[in-house]
Structures are given as structure tokens and as C-alpha cells.
Amino acid sequence: MASLNVSSVLVVLFLTCGAVMATKENDQIIKENNCESKMGLLCVLEAFTSIFSTGSISNKCCGELVVLGKVCHSALVKRTLENPLFKDLNPATIIAKSIQTGNNCLVLIDSPSPST
Template sequence: MAKFTSQIALLFIVVGLVCTFVPVFSVNESEAKSLWDTCLVKISPHCALDIIAIVFGNATINDTCCHDLVQEGKVCHDTLIKYIADRPALIARAALYLKKRDDLWSHCIAISKTA
């Protein structure tokens, strides 16, 4: 039960981070719902936080999260990271974040092929 509670808490953290980093005016309601329905539900909250920490920080990813990321799909990964990187506070380093996004995707594809 404690594990379930912590997973719910992580889900709320991920949703909060996405809401914080995604400007309301850049995502219309139907587009945000589409992203939620097709992308965020495919990946665990823990892995979503790890991916954000990798792209926007200096964290590392484990093989399980790599597999989740590949299952989420490149379009979802690219779109979600682009939305976050387009925040006014982050846009000056958007090129770096997009490169890290692409590097992470390549790394995870390589991990998935070896499993």
C-alpha cells in the first residue's frame, strides 16, 4: 500500500512539473489532453522524473526507464521535452536540452536493442 501511495505522489509531482514547465498559453486544452492520453500514461512517474532530471540536469538513467522511454515513443519524448525546453526560463539553453534529449533517445534505443 505504501508503494502505491508513493507512486501516486510521484504522479502528482510529474503532473506538477509538467504544468510548471509548460506555459498555459503554448498548449491548447485539446493538445494537452492528447499528450496526457497518449504519452504520459505510457511511462511511470519515476521514469518521467528521471528523464526530466537527465535532460535538464546531470542524472543518469537505468535500463528499465530506457525501455519505458522507448515504449513511450520518440514523438511523445520529443514533444514533451520540447514543450518544457520552450519555457522562457529555459529557452536560452533549448539547443543543449534538445541535444541531450536526442542523446538520451539514442542511448535508450541502443539499450533496448541489446536486451
């Protein structure tokens, strides 16, 4: 019985340390790359709605998301998922939507605009 309690405590400790390390890693990436200053607030809200809810992202905000870069984009999404307010969301679904949004923006920004 005592070994079961010790094992349970070790598992909880391991999981907690892993979550704290992930948070610190994302925070460090965000800080080192100045991620929070690379997009305007309106575009952050558009991207957030597109990824965490249902909505679209404008061409202008797609441009800002592409400039933000994949490293910042990924770290910001992962940090948001660590917030207890979003604990009921499926991380795999959100990460997939995040990648899809980023890829759609890359295609949109990289494609030549039609001539008028």
C-alpha cells in the same frame, strides 16, 4: 516613428502567436498519443534529470522511454521548454541531450544482453 511602433507590435504579435501555436501543437500531440500515461513517475523523473540536469537513466526506465516513442518524447521535452521555469536553459542543448538520451536507450534496449 509610427511605422516603427506598428512594426514592433507586428513582430511581437507574430512571435507570440508562434509560441502559442507551438504550445497547442505539442499539447495536441501529447493528448492524441496519451503520452502522459506511458511512463511511470519514477522513470519520468529519471528521464527528466538525465535531460534537464545531470543524471543517468536506468535500464528499466530506458525501456519505458523507448515504449513512450520519439513523438511523445519530443513533444514532452518541447512543452517543458515552453515553461517559464526553464527559460534560462538553452533549448538546443536540451534537445540535443534529449535525442542523445533517447538514442542511448534505443541502443541499450536493442543490444542483446550478455549470456550468463
